[in-house]
Amino acid sequence: MAIGKRIKFFRNKKGMTQKQFGEMLGFLGKTSDVRMAQYEAEARIPKFDLLKEMAGILSVSTHALNVPDIDSYIGLMHTFFALEDMYGLKIKDIDGELCLCLDRNNPSYLSMFDMFHAWQQQSAKLENGEISREEYDEWRYQYPALDTSGHYAKVPSQELSDLLIKELDKDSKKK
Structure with missing residues (x-):
């Protein structure tokens, strides 16, 4: 899942509008929802400092917002988490064996x-x-x-x- 979709996913999970989220990030007036729409549409990509601030407000790791890097274990885990959010991929213990399955x-x-x-x-x-x-x-x-x-x-x-x-x-x- 791309960064804009992740931002939108977690913003919606928190029940915030683009305007509310933008204002919490310090964007004022009419620009707040426009800026957020640009980030969610990926017309703009937030710099890391802004991404950290977004993650803080949304109570998630920056890894949860970023496009995961599957070349690292943490990135791979966040890929699995995104797959759970998007497609219902679940992890279960079946007879002492960890298994990925579909919901x-x-x-x-x-x-x-x-x-x-x-x-x-x-x-x-x-x-x-x-x-x-x-x-x-x-x-x-x-x-x-x-x-x-x-x-x-x-x-x-x-x-x-x-x-x-x-x-x-x-x-x-x-x-």
Whole structure:
């Protein structure tokens, strides 16, 4: 997830408008919401000092806002956290083994399940000697072009996802 989407995600989680957040950061008047809109749309990228201030207000680490660097363990962890937020990826202890799994209640569950299932099938073929490491790598690195399961799905836009979540929240509050 890109930095602008992360800023918006955590701002919304705190229940703040762009204007409120911008004012807390010291942007005055009409410029407060405009500046925040620019950061969220990634027309502007906040410098590290501003990013630190944003993180402080949002009560998150700067790693949670930044595009994670998967070449570090902390960056990798924040990548997993972003995947949990976006796609319902969960970590569970199953018989003493830590496992990543999908949350059945997440709107993207069916699409993600189909894609993960196709990946698991290819991985099993590799383990069983049905395909070579080169064939497995070719499948992964050219995904979805070489996926014959036909189960890959296009991920919905963030705007559509936000709208669906908003409507689900409204619906659950009515109940």
